[in-house]
Amino acid sequence: MDSQERIKLIQDCYDQLKVNGYMFFTAISKKADSYKKGRYIDKDRYEVFEGVKLFFYDEHAIESEFKHVGLFEIEEIDESQPFFLIKCKKSNH
Numbered sequence: 457m458d459s460q461e462r463i464k465l466i467q468d469c470y471d472q473l474k475v476n477g478y479m480f481f482t483a484i485s486k487k488a489d490s491y492k493k494g495r496y497i498d499k500d501r502y503e504v505f506e507g508v509k510l511f512f513y514d515e516h517a518i519e520s521e522f523k524h525v526g527l528f529e530i531e532e533i534d535e536s537q538p539f540f541l542i543k544c545k546k547s548n549h
Contacts, residue, residue, distance in 0.1 A: 479480045486512045488537045
């Protein structure tokens with residue numbers, strides 16, 4: 457997804473939450489071996505395999521895209537590849 461599509465998806469998910477509801481996202485990290493591999497599409501976005509277009513995140517990108525939807529924690533996870541677990545909560549504000 458491009459930037460506008462990602463922002464819309466995140467906001468649409470948040471809008472469906474009840475007050476005090478949580479949403480969790482996983483996002484591939486720029487630390488992944490596949491970062492900057494494949495066909496360049498846009499800043500931090502690559503087609504790593506034909507038809508597989510990925511946007512690679514760092515904490516700054518997460519904060520930018522999730523700060524308006526109750527972001528409260530970013531956790532780095534390294535299993536088969538490095539990624540982020542992004543946690544948001546809808547408050548009554």
